Amino acid sequence: MGMPTVAIVGRPNVGKSTIFNRIVGERISIVEDEPGVTRDRIYGTGEWLTTYFHVIDTGGIDIGDAPFLEEVRQQAEIAIEEADVIIFIVNSREGVTSADEEVAKILFRSKKPVVLAVNKVDNPEMRSQIYDFYSLGFGEPFPISGSHGLGLGDLLDEVIKHFPADHGDPYDEDVIKFSLIGRPNVGKSSLVNALLGEERVIVSPIAGTTRDAVDTPYIVDGQEYVIIDTAGMRKRGKVYESTEKYSVLRALKAIERSDVVLVVLDGEEGIREQDKRIAGYAHEAGRAIIIVVNKWDAVEKDEKTMRNFEEKIRDQFQFLDYAPIVFLSAKTKKRIGTLLPAIQMASENHARRVQSSVLNEVILDAAAMNPAPADKGKRLKVYYATQVSVKPPTFVVFVNEPELMHFSYERFLRNTIRQAFEFEGTPLKIIARKRK
Ligand code: GDP
Numbered sequence: 351m352g353m354p355t356v357a358i359v360g361r362p363n364v365g366k367s368t369i370f371n372r373i374v375g376e377r378i379s380i381v382e383d384e385p386g387v388t389r390d391r392i393y394g395t396g397e398w399l400t401t402y403f404h405v406i407d408t409g410g411i412d413i414g415d416a417p418f419l420e421e422v423r424q425q426a427e428i429a430i431e432e433a434d435v436i437i438f439i440v441n442s443r444e445g446v447t448s449a450d451e452e453v454a455k456i457l458f459r460s461k462k463p464v465v466l467a468v469n470k471v472d473n474p475e476m477r478s479q480i481y482d483f484y485s486l487g488f489g490e491p492f493p494i495s496g497s498h499g500l501g502l503g504d505l506l507d508e509v510i511k512h513f514p515a516d517h518g519d520p521y522d523e524d525v526i527k528f529s530l531i532g533r534p535n536v537g538k539s540s541l542v543n544a545l546l547g548e549e550r551v552i553v554s555p556i557a558g559t560t561r562d563a564v565d566t567p568y569i570v571d572g573q574e575y576v577i578i579d580t581a582g583m584r585k586r587g588k589v590y591e592s593t594e595k596y597s598v599l600r601a602l603k604a605i606e607r608s609d610v611v612l613v614v615l616d617g618e619e620g621i622r623e624q625d626k627r628i629a630g631y632a633h634e635a636g637r638a639i640i641i642v643v644n645k646w647d648a649v650e651k652d653e654k655t656m657r658n659f660e661e662k663i664r665d666q667f668q669f670l671d672y673a674p675i676v677f678l679s680a681k682t683k684k685r686i687g688t689l690l691p692a693i694q695m696a697s698e699n700h701a702r703r704v705q706s707s708v709l710n711e712v713i714l715d716a717a718a719m720n721p722a723p724a725d726k727g728k729r730l731k732v733y734y735a736t737q738v739s740v741k742p743p744t745f746v747v748f749v750n751e752p753e754l755m756h757f758s759y760e761r762f763l764r765n766t767i768r769q770a771f772e773f774e775g776t777p778l779k780i781i782a783r784k785r786k
């Protein structure tokens with residue numbers, strides 16, 4: 351499930367980026383005295399009482415040259431889409447403004463937990479200024495001072511109360527979590543053993559967060575990995591495995607907790623319906639994916655065999671066109687060494703951000719060269735694109751009419767992004783948004 355996400359929302363100049371900096375604890379976004387200054391960094395990691403969470407400063411999400419109210423509105427929409435909890439910031443010095451009320455209306459409809467923070471309460475005498483803000487309808491307002499660092503503890507106490515109960519794993523951001531999924535007997539356990547049997551490996555199994563999962567963390571060449579749910583794989587009898595419902599359930603749990611999913615196929619037996627179903631879950635969950643063809647030692651081969659198998663995979667798993675294919679043998683360990691580099695590459699791409707300015711140039715150029723076809727006299731216009739999150743990389747494209755964004759054009763934009771930036775191994779998500 352990953353870390354929970356907190357989004358900071360509010361009209362310009364209320365102090366969003368000041369508070370963002372306070373929460374992430376480093377001065378990584380640029381605070382300027384004038385409103386509307388573009389920030390360098392708008393994502394960070396916060397920690398409160400040993401709970402870690404992502405923080406988004408939505409004020410840094412540039413909406414192009416949209417009118418001010420529209421910009422604030424769209425930033426609120428993005429916050430709703432991305433966040434588990436929203437911090438709505440207002441300015442004690444200015445009272446409730448109509449823009450505050452606009453934002454409140456949008457947040458209210460979302461049903462996401464909203465914590466209202468009244469900023470610029472720089473001393474205790476000013477606390478009486480918060481009462482006005484009850485009228486926004488989010489309950490008790492929290493007085494804070496971003497520039498003096500006051501009131502943030504109470505605010506964060508309230509924020510973390512609203513986090514979803516099970517928020518993910520006890521691992522650092524740079525640990526690569528992966529799992530192996532596939533039908534019974536394709537060789538998942540053998541593969542895990544082959545990987546762990548490599549020299550240079552330090553293994554220390556620890557109990558995972560879910561009751562029946564045991565993770566295996568290990569380090570290779572300084573990079574930490576965690577294989578998710580290996581205990582289920584190694585210790586459980588084949589009785590459990592053989593019921594499809596159980597193995598699907600287990601696969602789903604493992605997928606949920608992974609960055610990278612290895613979809614293991616049996617090279618000897620070929621592709622089955624069930625393989626596609628299992629791979630479909632990983633794709634829908636937005637995980638990075640590598641297709642592993644195991645038991646390649648047992649396949650009678652000539653120089654065309656690999657290419658033929660690859661074509662079959664591409665034909666049967668069209669939705670996984672981004673996934674690299676690795677042929678190997680857990681038994682002989684042939685080409686086992688190609689697996690970790692593939693996992694590392696996919697994981698990096700899964701977590702990668704591209705620069706907004708470059709992304710925009712690429713998207714706008716592509717849209718100019720290849721405009722969407724007209725549909726009942728209307729034509730999709732692309733104004734602006736921005737990457738709003740990672741794992742998987744997710745892009746919001748602002749357009750005149752989101753309904754005009756057809757599947758084929760979305761695919762065109764996705765392929766454009768793929769060609770311009772290295773995104774092998776990871777799915778990319780595109781969201782069309784209206785810009786008036
Ligand atoms: P945002 O980017 O619109 O969310 O707001 P900024 O974080 O850029 O802050 C806008 C202005 O308000 C800056 O000049 C900040 O120094 C100032 N500011 C931020 N927090 C406080 C505060 O708690 N008290 C006072 N007095 N000024 C603040």
Ligand code: GDP
Pocket residue numbers: 532533534535536537538539540541583591644645646647648678679680681682
């Ligand atoms: P799992 O059910 O997916 O975990 O599969 P296992 O790892 O238990 O393997 C199932 C069977 O396939 C066992 O008999 C393994 O010895 C065999 N097997 C696994 N990997 C290979 C391989 O690379 N080549 C061959 N020839 N057999 C393999």
